[in-house]
Amino acid sequence: xxxxxxxxxxMHEKKSxxxxxxxxxxxxxxxxxxxxxxxxxxFNRQTIQATLPFTVAYKLNTAFYECLGPKGWETLxxxxxxxxxxxxxxxxxxxxxxxxxxxxxxxxxxxxMNADAVTVSPYMGNxxxxxxxxxxxxxxxxxxxxxxxxxxxxxMQKLSSGHPLYETAMANMADxxxxxxxxxxxxxxxxxxxxxLQQRFPEYFFLIPGVGAQGGSVPEVLQAMGxxxxxxxxxxxxxxxxxxxxxxxxxxxxxxxxxxxxxxxxF
Amino acid sequence: xxxxxxxxxxMHEKKSxxxxxxxxxxxxxxxxxxxxxxxxxxFNRQTIQATLPFTVAYKLNTAFYECLGPKGWETLxxxxxxxxxxxxxxxxxxxxxxxxxxxxxxxxxxxxMNADAVTVSPYMGNxxxxxxxxxxxxxxxxxxxxxxxxxxxxxMQKLSSGHPLYETAMANMADxxxxxxxxxxxxxxxxxxxxxLQQRFPEYFFLIPGVGAQGGSVPEVLQAMGxxxxxxxxxxxxxxxxxxxxxxxxxxxxxxxxxxxxxxxxF
Numbered sequence: 008x009x010x011x012x013x014x015x016x017x018m019h020e021k022k023s024x025x026x027x028x029x030x031x032x033x034x035x036x037x038x039x040x041x042x043x044x045x046x047x048x049x050f051n052r053q054t055i056q057a058t059l060p061f062t063v064a065y066k067l068n069t070a071f072y073e074c075l076g077p078k079g080w081e082t083l084x085x086x087x088x089x090x091x092x093x094x095x096x097x098x099x100x101x102x103x104x105x106x107x108x109x110x111x112x113x114x115x116x117x118x119x120m121n122a123d124a125v126t127v128s129p130y131m132g133n134x135x136x137x138x139x140x141x142x143x144x145x146x147x148x149x150x151x152x153x154x155x156x157x158x159x160x161x162x163m164q165k166l167s168s169g170h171p172l173y174e175t176a177m178a179n180m181a182d183x184x185x186x187x188x189x190x191x192x193x194x195x196x197x198x199x200x201x202x203x204l205q206q207r208f209p210e211y212f213f214l215i216p217g218v219g220a221q222g223g224s225v226p227e228v229l230q231a232m233g234x235x236x237x238x239x240x241x242x243x244x245x246x247x248x249x250x251x252x253x254x255x256x257x258x259x260x261x262x263x264x265x266x267x268x269x270x271x272x273x274f
Numbered sequence: 275x276x277x278x279x280x281x282x283x284x285m286h287e288k289k290s291x292x293x294x295x296x297x298x299x300x301x302x303x304x305x306x307x308x309x310x311x312x313x314x315x316x317f318n319r320q321t322i323q324a325t326l327p328f329t330v331a332y333k334l335n336t337a338f339y340e341c342l343g344p345k346g347w348e349t350l351x352x353x354x355x356x357x358x359x360x361x362x363x364x365x366x367x368x369x370x371x372x373x374x375x376x377x378x379x380x381x382x383x384x385x386x387m388n389a390d391a392v393t394v395s396p397y398m399g400n401x402x403x404x405x406x407x408x409x410x411x412x413x414x415x416x417x418x419x420x421x422x423x424x425x426x427x428x429x430m431q432k433l434s435s436g437h438p439l440y441e442t443a444m445a446n447m448a449d450x451x452x453x454x455x456x457x458x459x460x461x462x463x464x465x466x467x468x469x470x471l472q473q474r475f476p477e478y479f480f481l482i483p484g485v486g487a488q489g490g491s492v493p494e495v496l497q498a499m500g501x502x503x504x505x506x507x508x509x510x511x512x513x514x515x516x517x518x519x520x521x522x523x524x525x526x527x528x529x530x531x532x533x534x535x536x537x538x539x540x541f
Contacts (some may be wrong), residue, residue: 032378068371068375068378070369070371070375070376070378070379070382071375071378073378073379073382074379074382074386076347076348076351076382076386077344077347077348077351078344080343080344080347081343081344084343101369101370101371101395101398102337102368103368103370103395104335104337104368105422105424107297107299108335108337108338111299111338111340111341112337112340112341115340115341119341119343128368128370128395128398129397129427129428130370130395130396130397130428130429131395131417131420131422131424131425131428131429132420132422132423132424132426132427132428132429133424133427134422134423134424150397150398153398153399155372155373155398155399155401155402156399156401157372157398157399157400157401157402158398158399160396160399160400160443161396161397161398161428161439161443162398164433164439164442165433165434166431166432166433166434167432167433167434167436169434172428172431172439175431176427176428179427
Protein backbone atom coordinates (compact mmCIF):
# COMPACT_ATOMS: atom_id res chain seq x y z
CA UNK A 8 0.00 0.00 0.00
CA UNK A 9 1.24 3.49 -0.73
CA UNK A 10 1.87 6.16 1.91
CA UNK A 11 -1.38 7.94 1.42
CA UNK A 12 -3.52 4.80 1.58
CA UNK A 13 -1.74 3.69 4.75
CA UNK A 14 -2.41 7.05 6.39
CA UNK A 15 -6.05 7.20 5.27
CA UNK A 16 -6.67 3.66 6.51
CA UNK A 17 -5.14 4.38 9.89
CA MET A 18 -7.26 7.54 10.22
CA HIS A 19 -10.38 5.62 9.25
CA GLU A 20 -9.69 2.80 11.71
CA LYS A 21 -8.89 5.06 14.65
CA LYS A 22 -11.44 7.72 13.65
CA SER A 23 -8.71 10.17 14.40
CA UNK A 24 -6.47 12.71 12.76
CA UNK A 25 -4.51 13.32 15.93
CA UNK A 26 -0.79 13.96 15.75
CA UNK A 27 1.02 14.02 19.09
CA UNK A 28 3.93 16.43 19.25
CA UNK A 29 6.79 14.97 21.26
CA UNK A 30 8.33 18.38 21.99
CA UNK A 31 9.98 17.18 25.12
CA UNK A 32 11.83 19.62 27.33
CA UNK A 33 14.21 17.96 29.72
CA UNK A 34 13.37 20.31 32.59
CA UNK A 35 9.70 19.40 32.39
CA UNK A 36 10.17 15.63 32.63
CA UNK A 37 8.37 13.93 35.53
CA UNK A 38 10.59 12.63 38.34
CA UNK A 39 9.63 9.05 37.39
CA UNK A 40 11.72 9.04 34.24
CA UNK A 41 14.48 11.47 35.16
CA UNK A 42 16.74 8.68 36.36
CA UNK A 43 16.23 6.32 33.42
CA UNK A 44 19.27 5.68 31.25
CA UNK A 45 17.73 7.83 28.52
CA UNK A 46 15.08 9.92 30.29
CA UNK A 47 13.61 11.56 27.20
CA UNK A 48 13.31 8.25 25.39
CA UNK A 49 11.65 6.65 28.41
CA PHE A 50 9.18 9.54 28.56
CA ASN A 51 8.49 9.19 24.84
CA ARG A 52 8.10 5.42 25.04
CA GLN A 53 5.50 5.55 27.80
CA THR A 54 3.71 8.50 26.20
CA ILE A 55 3.56 6.74 22.83
CA GLN A 56 2.23 3.51 24.30
CA ALA A 57 -0.52 5.37 26.15
CA THR A 58 -1.56 7.59 23.24
CA LEU A 59 -1.17 5.21 20.29
CA PRO A 60 -4.78 3.95 20.22
CA PHE A 61 -5.97 7.51 19.56
CA THR A 62 -3.12 8.83 17.47
CA VAL A 63 -2.19 8.46 13.80
CA ALA A 64 1.05 10.43 13.78
CA TYR A 65 3.87 11.59 16.04
CA LYS A 66 5.77 14.78 15.37
CA LEU A 67 9.22 15.17 16.85
CA ASN A 68 10.44 18.71 16.91
CA THR A 69 14.15 18.36 16.27
CA ALA A 70 15.06 21.49 18.27
CA PHE A 71 14.29 19.79 21.58
CA TYR A 72 16.60 16.91 20.70
CA GLU A 73 19.38 19.02 19.17
CA CYS A 74 19.62 21.10 22.31
CA LEU A 75 20.64 17.92 24.14
CA GLY A 76 23.63 17.42 21.83
CA PRO A 77 24.71 14.11 20.22
CA LYS A 78 22.83 12.18 22.92
CA GLY A 79 19.64 14.01 21.97
CA TRP A 80 20.15 13.10 18.34
CA GLU A 81 20.36 9.46 19.44
CA THR A 82 17.13 9.79 21.40
CA LEU A 83 15.44 11.22 18.31
CA UNK A 84 16.57 8.28 16.20
CA UNK A 85 15.61 5.77 18.88
CA UNK A 86 12.13 7.26 19.27
CA UNK A 87 11.44 7.19 15.53
CA UNK A 88 12.64 3.59 15.42
CA UNK A 89 10.40 2.73 18.38
CA UNK A 90 7.34 4.16 16.63
CA UNK A 91 8.31 2.26 13.47
CA UNK A 92 5.25 1.64 11.34
CA UNK A 93 2.81 1.85 14.24
CA UNK A 94 2.11 5.47 13.24
CA UNK A 95 3.33 8.15 10.86
CA UNK A 96 6.58 9.71 12.07
CA UNK A 97 7.26 13.36 11.33
CA UNK A 98 10.67 14.96 11.87
CA UNK A 99 9.63 18.56 12.47
CA UNK A 100 12.90 20.02 11.28
CA UNK A 101 11.78 22.94 9.06
CA UNK A 102 14.94 22.55 7.04
CA UNK A 103 15.39 24.66 3.93
CA UNK A 104 18.55 24.76 1.85
CA UNK A 105 19.66 23.93 -1.66
CA UNK A 106 21.55 21.40 -3.76
CA UNK A 107 23.87 19.07 -1.91
CA UNK A 108 22.84 20.52 1.42
CA UNK A 109 19.17 19.74 0.96
CA UNK A 110 20.22 16.30 -0.27
CA UNK A 111 22.17 15.73 2.94
CA UNK A 112 19.17 16.78 5.05
CA UNK A 113 16.87 14.47 3.10
CA UNK A 114 19.34 11.64 3.63
CA UNK A 115 19.61 12.41 7.35
CA UNK A 116 15.87 12.26 7.97
CA UNK A 117 14.46 9.93 5.32
CA UNK A 118 17.26 7.43 4.86
CA UNK A 119 19.30 7.33 8.07
CA MET A 120 16.52 8.12 10.50
CA ASN A 121 13.77 6.52 8.42
CA ALA A 122 11.21 9.18 9.33
CA ASP A 123 8.07 9.04 7.18
CA ALA A 124 7.88 12.80 6.83
CA VAL A 125 9.96 15.89 7.31
CA THR A 126 8.88 19.53 7.55
CA VAL A 127 10.65 22.03 5.29
CA SER A 128 10.74 25.80 5.02
CA PRO A 129 10.19 27.14 1.50
CA TYR A 130 11.94 30.54 1.76
CA MET A 131 14.75 29.45 -0.60
CA GLY A 132 12.21 28.27 -3.18
CA ASN A 133 11.07 25.18 -4.98
CA UNK A 134 14.54 23.84 -5.76
CA UNK A 135 15.11 23.51 -2.02
CA UNK A 136 12.27 20.96 -1.89
CA UNK A 137 13.37 18.79 -4.80
CA UNK A 138 15.90 16.59 -2.98
CA UNK A 139 13.21 15.69 -0.45
CA UNK A 140 10.68 14.94 -3.18
CA UNK A 141 13.09 12.47 -4.75
CA UNK A 142 12.08 10.10 -1.96
CA UNK A 143 8.85 8.93 -3.56
CA UNK A 144 7.61 6.93 -0.57
CA UNK A 145 8.05 9.77 1.93
CA UNK A 146 6.15 12.93 2.81
CA UNK A 147 7.56 16.41 2.44
CA UNK A 148 5.62 18.88 4.58
CA UNK A 149 6.15 22.50 3.59
CA UNK A 150 5.34 25.52 5.71
CA UNK A 151 2.31 27.31 4.27
CA UNK A 152 0.54 29.65 6.67
CA UNK A 153 1.51 29.52 10.33
CA UNK A 154 -0.34 30.58 13.49
CA UNK A 155 2.15 33.01 14.98
CA UNK A 156 1.97 36.81 14.73
CA UNK A 157 5.15 36.79 12.63
CA UNK A 158 3.18 35.21 9.78
CA UNK A 159 2.35 38.82 8.87
CA UNK A 160 6.00 39.65 8.12
CA UNK A 161 6.42 37.39 5.09
CA UNK A 162 3.67 34.82 4.59
CA MET A 163 0.78 37.27 4.61
CA GLN A 164 2.43 39.99 2.54
CA LYS A 165 0.15 40.99 -0.32
CA LEU A 166 1.68 40.43 -3.74
CA SER A 167 1.20 42.72 -6.72
CA SER A 168 -1.12 40.02 -8.08
CA GLY A 169 -3.45 40.71 -5.17
CA HIS A 170 -2.84 37.31 -3.57
CA PRO A 171 -1.12 36.79 -0.24
CA LEU A 172 2.36 35.34 -0.59
CA TYR A 173 1.55 32.07 1.20
CA GLU A 174 -1.14 31.25 -1.34
CA THR A 175 1.17 31.79 -4.30
CA ALA A 176 3.98 29.90 -2.57
CA MET A 177 1.67 26.95 -1.88
CA ALA A 178 0.36 26.97 -5.46
CA ASN A 179 3.92 26.93 -6.82
CA MET A 180 4.76 23.96 -4.63
CA ALA A 181 1.55 22.13 -5.50
CA ASP A 182 2.44 22.55 -9.19
CA UNK A 183 5.60 20.63 -8.50
CA UNK A 184 4.51 17.82 -6.20
CA UNK A 185 1.48 15.57 -5.93
CA UNK A 186 -0.74 15.25 -2.85
CA UNK A 187 0.81 11.82 -2.34
CA UNK A 188 4.13 13.38 -1.44
CA UNK A 189 3.49 16.92 -0.34
CA UNK A 190 1.58 18.26 2.67
CA UNK A 191 1.32 21.82 3.96
CA UNK A 192 1.59 23.26 7.44
CA UNK A 193 -1.42 25.50 8.11
CA UNK A 194 -2.03 26.93 11.58
CA UNK A 195 -5.17 26.10 13.57
CA UNK A 196 -5.77 29.65 14.71
CA UNK A 197 -6.80 30.91 11.27
CA UNK A 198 -9.98 28.91 10.51
CA UNK A 199 -11.21 31.22 7.72
CA UNK A 200 -7.93 30.91 5.83
CA UNK A 201 -7.82 27.20 6.62
CA UNK A 202 -11.20 26.72 4.95
CA UNK A 203 -10.21 28.75 1.92
CA LEU A 204 -6.98 26.78 1.57
CA GLN A 205 -8.82 23.48 1.95
CA GLN A 206 -11.06 24.49 -0.96
CA ARG A 207 -8.11 25.66 -3.00
CA PHE A 208 -6.00 22.53 -2.39
CA PRO A 209 -8.62 19.88 -1.60
CA GLU A 210 -6.38 16.87 -2.20
CA TYR A 211 -3.43 18.03 -0.11
CA PHE A 212 -3.08 17.02 3.52
CA PHE A 213 -2.57 19.83 6.01
CA LEU A 214 -0.50 19.42 9.15
CA ILE A 215 -2.27 21.71 11.59
CA PRO A 216 -0.48 22.83 14.74
CA GLY A 217 -1.84 25.35 17.19
CA VAL A 218 -4.69 23.60 19.02
CA GLY A 219 -4.66 23.58 22.80
CA ALA A 220 -2.01 25.76 24.37
CA GLN A 221 -1.76 27.93 21.24
CA GLY A 222 -5.49 28.78 21.11
CA GLY A 223 -6.95 26.82 18.18
CA SER A 224 -9.83 24.39 18.75
CA VAL A 225 -10.41 20.97 17.20
CA PRO A 226 -14.11 21.55 16.34
CA GLU A 227 -13.28 24.82 14.58
CA VAL A 228 -10.52 23.19 12.57
CA LEU A 229 -12.66 20.22 11.60
CA GLN A 230 -15.56 22.43 10.61
CA ALA A 231 -13.19 24.20 8.26
CA MET A 232 -11.74 20.96 6.89
CA GLY A 233 -15.03 19.06 6.45
CA UNK A 234 -15.79 15.32 6.74
CA UNK A 235 -12.98 12.81 6.24
CA UNK A 236 -10.58 15.65 6.78
CA UNK A 237 -7.23 15.48 5.03
CA UNK A 238 -5.66 16.85 8.15
CA UNK A 239 -3.25 15.95 10.88
CA UNK A 240 -4.10 18.02 13.91
CA UNK A 241 -1.13 18.36 16.20
CA UNK A 242 -1.27 18.80 19.95
CA UNK A 243 1.88 18.81 22.01
CA UNK A 244 1.94 20.33 25.47
CA UNK A 245 -1.75 19.68 26.22
CA UNK A 246 -1.06 15.96 25.82
CA UNK A 247 2.50 15.28 26.86
CA UNK A 248 2.29 17.50 29.93
CA UNK A 249 -1.31 16.60 30.87
CA UNK A 250 0.17 15.10 34.02
CA UNK A 251 3.47 15.58 35.76
CA UNK A 252 3.41 12.78 38.33
CA UNK A 253 3.79 9.00 38.20
CA UNK A 254 0.61 8.77 36.09
CA UNK A 255 1.90 11.13 33.36
CA UNK A 256 1.47 8.55 30.60
CA UNK A 257 -2.07 7.66 31.65
CA UNK A 258 -2.99 11.34 31.70
CA UNK A 259 -1.43 11.82 28.27
CA UNK A 260 -3.51 8.89 27.03
CA UNK A 261 -6.70 10.41 28.44
CA UNK A 262 -5.92 13.77 26.93
CA UNK A 263 -5.31 12.15 23.53
CA UNK A 264 -8.54 10.18 23.88
CA UNK A 265 -10.48 13.37 24.62
CA UNK A 266 -9.19 14.97 21.45
CA UNK A 267 -9.91 11.83 19.46
CA UNK A 268 -13.51 11.92 20.72
CA UNK A 269 -13.88 15.42 19.31
CA UNK A 270 -12.72 14.01 15.99
CA UNK A 271 -14.63 10.77 15.58
CA UNK A 272 -17.86 12.26 14.22
CA UNK A 273 -15.89 13.44 11.19
CA PHE A 274 -14.87 9.93 10.09
CA UNK B 275 35.82 44.03 22.73
CA UNK B 276 32.40 43.47 21.24
CA UNK B 277 31.62 40.99 18.46
CA UNK B 278 31.66 43.50 15.71
CA UNK B 279 34.97 45.08 16.72
CA UNK B 280 36.58 41.66 16.98
CA UNK B 281 35.42 40.76 13.50
CA UNK B 282 36.45 44.09 11.97
CA UNK B 283 39.87 43.87 13.58
CA UNK B 284 40.46 40.35 12.32
CA MET B 285 39.40 41.40 8.79
CA HIS B 286 41.72 44.39 8.95
CA GLU B 287 44.67 42.35 10.18
CA LYS B 288 44.27 39.55 7.65
CA LYS B 289 43.09 41.88 4.88
CA SER B 290 40.47 39.28 4.22
CA UNK B 291 36.75 38.71 4.37
CA UNK B 292 37.07 35.05 3.51
CA UNK B 293 34.76 32.52 5.12
CA UNK B 294 35.64 28.89 4.50
CA UNK B 295 32.65 26.57 4.26
CA UNK B 296 33.40 23.24 5.90
CA UNK B 297 30.67 21.42 3.96
CA UNK B 298 32.39 18.11 4.24
CA UNK B 299 30.98 15.09 2.46
CA UNK B 300 32.29 11.84 3.82
CA UNK B 301 32.57 10.24 0.37
CA UNK B 302 34.84 13.02 -0.85
CA UNK B 303 37.39 12.75 1.97
CA UNK B 304 40.98 12.06 0.89
CA UNK B 305 42.32 8.59 1.70
CA UNK B 306 44.80 10.16 4.16
CA UNK B 307 42.14 10.95 6.73
CA UNK B 308 39.60 8.21 6.06
CA UNK B 309 41.11 5.94 8.69
CA UNK B 310 41.45 8.53 11.43
CA UNK B 311 39.31 7.98 14.50
CA UNK B 312 37.07 10.86 13.42
CA UNK B 313 37.84 11.34 9.71
CA UNK B 314 35.72 14.46 9.18
CA UNK B 315 37.22 16.17 12.23
CA UNK B 316 40.74 15.28 11.10
CA PHE B 317 39.97 16.73 7.65
CA ASN B 318 38.56 19.88 9.25
CA ARG B 319 41.49 20.24 11.64
CA GLN B 320 44.10 20.11 8.88
CA THR B 321 42.03 22.32 6.57
CA ILE B 322 41.56 24.93 9.30
CA GLN B 323 45.23 25.00 10.19
CA ALA B 324 46.20 25.52 6.57
CA THR B 325 43.60 28.17 5.78
CA LEU B 326 43.53 30.13 9.04
CA PRO B 327 46.08 32.83 8.05
CA PHE B 328 43.79 33.87 5.18
CA THR B 329 40.40 33.29 6.73
CA VAL B 330 38.26 35.25 9.18
CA ALA B 331 35.32 32.86 9.51
CA TYR B 332 34.38 29.21 9.16
CA LYS B 333 30.89 28.14 8.21
CA LEU B 334 29.78 24.66 9.09
CA ASN B 335 26.75 23.53 7.20
CA THR B 336 24.87 21.41 9.71
CA ALA B 337 23.34 19.15 7.05
CA PHE B 338 26.64 17.45 6.32
CA TYR B 339 27.09 16.63 10.00
CA GLU B 340 23.49 15.64 10.68
CA CYS B 341 23.57 13.11 7.88
CA LEU B 342 26.30 11.29 9.85
CA GLY B 343 24.00 10.86 12.86
CA PRO B 344 24.95 11.46 16.52
CA LYS B 345 28.63 10.97 15.64
CA GLY B 346 28.36 13.78 13.08
CA TRP B 347 26.84 16.05 15.67
CA GLU B 348 29.87 15.36 17.87
CA THR B 349 32.22 16.22 15.00
CA LEU B 350 30.36 19.50 14.51
CA UNK B 351 30.77 20.39 18.18
CA UNK B 352 34.40 19.33 18.21
CA UNK B 353 35.24 21.41 15.13
CA UNK B 354 33.62 24.55 16.54
CA UNK B 355 35.51 24.00 19.79
CA UNK B 356 38.75 23.53 17.84
CA UNK B 357 38.27 26.84 16.01
CA UNK B 358 37.46 28.51 19.32
CA UNK B 359 38.21 32.21 19.12
CA UNK B 360 40.76 31.84 16.34
CA UNK B 361 38.03 32.82 13.85
CA UNK B 362 34.30 33.49 13.70
CA UNK B 363 32.30 30.25 13.76
CA UNK B 364 29.02 30.07 11.88
CA UNK B 365 26.58 27.19 12.30
CA UNK B 366 24.86 27.27 8.92
CA UNK B 367 21.66 25.73 10.16
CA UNK B 368 18.98 27.88 8.51
CA UNK B 369 16.66 27.15 11.40
CA UNK B 370 13.31 28.89 11.59
CA UNK B 371 10.63 28.15 14.16
CA UNK B 372 8.82 29.91 16.95
CA UNK B 373 8.59 30.26 20.71
CA UNK B 374 10.09 27.47 22.76
CA UNK B 375 11.35 25.73 19.65
CA UNK B 376 13.39 28.67 18.46
CA UNK B 377 14.63 29.04 22.02
CA UNK B 378 15.84 25.44 21.99
CA UNK B 379 17.64 25.96 18.67
CA UNK B 380 19.32 29.10 19.98
CA UNK B 381 20.41 27.18 23.06
CA UNK B 382 21.74 24.30 20.96
CA UNK B 383 23.93 26.49 18.78
CA UNK B 384 24.82 29.51 20.91
CA UNK B 385 24.98 28.04 24.39
CA UNK B 386 25.81 24.34 24.06
CA MET B 387 27.89 24.48 20.89
CA ASN B 388 29.20 27.99 21.53
CA ALA B 389 29.03 28.98 17.85
CA ASP B 390 29.47 32.72 17.28
CA ALA B 391 26.73 32.86 14.67
CA VAL B 392 23.82 30.87 13.36
CA THR B 393 21.91 31.22 10.10
CA VAL B 394 18.13 31.43 10.30
CA SER B 395 15.29 31.30 7.80
CA PRO B 396 12.75 34.12 8.18
CA TYR B 397 9.67 32.49 6.58
CA MET B 398 7.86 32.27 9.93
CA GLY B 399 8.50 35.94 10.60
CA ASN B 400 10.26 38.22 13.02
CA UNK B 401 9.15 36.43 16.18
CA UNK B 402 11.09 33.40 15.00
CA UNK B 403 14.31 35.45 15.24
CA UNK B 404 13.74 36.89 18.71
CA UNK B 405 15.06 33.97 20.77
CA UNK B 406 18.32 34.12 18.82
CA UNK B 407 18.58 37.88 19.26
CA UNK B 408 18.33 37.45 23.02
CA UNK B 409 21.96 36.34 22.89
CA UNK B 410 23.47 39.81 22.73
CA UNK B 411 27.04 38.66 22.14
CA UNK B 412 26.17 36.41 19.18
CA UNK B 413 25.33 36.92 15.51
CA UNK B 414 22.01 35.97 13.97
CA UNK B 415 22.35 35.66 10.19
CA UNK B 416 19.03 35.75 8.36
CA UNK B 417 18.42 34.64 4.80
CA UNK B 418 17.82 37.66 2.59
CA UNK B 419 18.30 37.04 -1.12
CA UNK B 420 19.89 33.77 -2.21
CA UNK B 421 21.72 32.76 -5.40
CA UNK B 422 19.62 29.81 -6.47
CA UNK B 423 16.90 29.88 -9.16
CA UNK B 424 14.28 29.13 -6.49
CA UNK B 425 14.81 32.63 -5.10
CA UNK B 426 12.19 33.63 -7.68
CA UNK B 427 9.49 31.57 -5.98
CA UNK B 428 9.26 33.55 -2.74
CA UNK B 429 12.11 36.01 -2.16
CA MET B 430 11.77 37.86 -5.46
CA GLN B 431 7.97 37.99 -5.55
CA LYS B 432 6.84 41.54 -6.14
CA LEU B 433 4.69 42.94 -3.37
CA SER B 434 1.73 45.25 -3.89
CA SER B 435 3.97 48.03 -2.55
CA GLY B 436 6.16 47.55 -5.63
CA HIS B 437 9.10 46.20 -3.63
CA PRO B 438 10.41 42.66 -3.88
CA LEU B 439 9.60 40.56 -0.84
CA TYR B 440 13.23 40.07 0.23
CA GLU B 441 13.73 43.81 0.55
CA THR B 442 10.69 44.26 2.76
CA ALA B 443 11.59 41.19 4.79
CA MET B 444 15.11 42.49 5.35
CA ALA B 445 13.85 45.96 6.28
CA ASN B 446 11.46 44.43 8.83
CA MET B 447 14.30 42.48 10.37
CA ALA B 448 16.65 45.46 10.38
CA ASP B 449 13.96 47.42 12.26
CA UNK B 450 14.17 44.84 14.98
CA UNK B 451 17.88 44.17 15.33
CA UNK B 452 21.05 46.22 15.19
CA UNK B 453 23.98 45.63 12.82
CA UNK B 454 25.92 44.40 15.84
CA UNK B 455 23.72 41.33 16.08
CA UNK B 456 22.10 40.76 12.72
CA UNK B 457 23.68 39.89 9.37
CA UNK B 458 21.98 38.92 6.11
CA UNK B 459 22.70 36.17 3.62
CA UNK B 460 22.90 37.67 0.13
CA UNK B 461 24.04 35.54 -2.82
CA UNK B 462 27.18 36.39 -4.80
CA UNK B 463 25.58 35.77 -8.18
CA UNK B 464 23.36 38.85 -8.04
CA UNK B 465 25.88 41.76 -7.94
CA UNK B 466 23.35 44.44 -8.96
CA UNK B 467 21.01 43.50 -6.12
CA UNK B 468 23.98 43.10 -3.80
CA UNK B 469 25.02 46.68 -4.48
CA UNK B 470 21.51 48.02 -4.00
CA LEU B 471 21.18 46.13 -0.73
CA GLN B 472 24.58 47.35 0.46
CA GLN B 473 23.38 50.92 -0.09
CA ARG B 474 20.07 50.23 1.60
CA PHE B 475 21.60 48.51 4.65
CA PRO B 476 25.13 49.96 4.78
CA GLU B 477 25.84 49.00 8.38
CA TYR B 478 24.76 45.38 8.15
CA PHE B 479 27.23 42.63 7.37
CA PHE B 480 26.32 40.32 4.50
CA LEU B 481 27.29 36.67 4.44
CA ILE B 482 27.83 36.04 0.74
CA PRO B 483 27.87 32.48 -0.54
CA GLY B 484 28.03 31.55 -4.17
CA VAL B 485 31.59 32.34 -5.29
CA GLY B 486 33.62 29.64 -7.00
CA ALA B 487 31.66 26.51 -7.84
CA GLN B 488 28.37 28.44 -7.81
CA GLY B 489 29.45 31.06 -10.35
CA GLY B 490 29.95 34.31 -8.40
CA SER B 491 33.33 36.07 -8.45
CA VAL B 492 35.19 37.80 -5.63
CA PRO B 493 36.07 40.97 -7.61
CA GLU B 494 32.45 41.41 -8.69
CA VAL B 495 31.23 41.01 -5.14
CA LEU B 496 33.80 43.40 -3.72
CA GLN B 497 33.11 45.99 -6.36
CA ALA B 498 29.48 45.88 -5.29
CA MET B 499 30.34 46.04 -1.58
CA GLY B 500 33.00 48.79 -1.77
CA UNK B 501 36.14 49.36 0.35
CA UNK B 502 36.32 47.90 3.86
CA UNK B 503 33.46 45.66 2.86
CA UNK B 504 31.07 44.56 5.55
CA UNK B 505 31.02 41.17 3.99
CA UNK B 506 31.95 37.59 4.66
CA UNK B 507 32.51 35.90 1.32
CA UNK B 508 32.08 32.18 1.61
CA UNK B 509 33.84 29.59 -0.51
CA UNK B 510 33.45 25.90 0.22
CA UNK B 511 34.21 23.33 -2.44
CA UNK B 512 36.81 25.41 -4.29
CA UNK B 513 38.87 25.45 -1.09
CA UNK B 514 38.22 22.26 0.81
CA UNK B 515 38.39 20.08 -2.30
CA UNK B 516 41.22 22.00 -4.00
CA UNK B 517 43.25 18.82 -3.61
CA UNK B 518 42.27 15.23 -3.00
CA UNK B 519 45.62 13.63 -2.22
CA UNK B 520 48.04 13.72 0.73
CA UNK B 521 48.57 17.45 0.16
CA UNK B 522 44.87 18.32 0.43
CA UNK B 523 45.40 20.76 3.31
CA UNK B 524 48.28 22.54 1.58
CA UNK B 525 46.13 22.93 -1.55
CA UNK B 526 43.26 24.23 0.54
CA UNK B 527 45.62 26.77 2.07
CA UNK B 528 46.82 27.90 -1.36
CA UNK B 529 43.29 28.20 -2.62
CA UNK B 530 42.34 30.30 0.42
CA UNK B 531 45.43 32.43 -0.07
CA UNK B 532 44.51 33.07 -3.71
CA UNK B 533 41.08 34.31 -2.69
CA UNK B 534 42.58 36.44 0.09
CA UNK B 535 44.88 38.06 -2.50
CA UNK B 536 41.84 39.09 -4.51
CA UNK B 537 40.52 40.72 -1.34
CA UNK B 538 43.49 42.56 0.12
CA UNK B 539 43.26 45.69 -2.01
CA UNK B 540 39.87 46.37 -0.40
CA PHE B 541 41.28 46.67 3.12
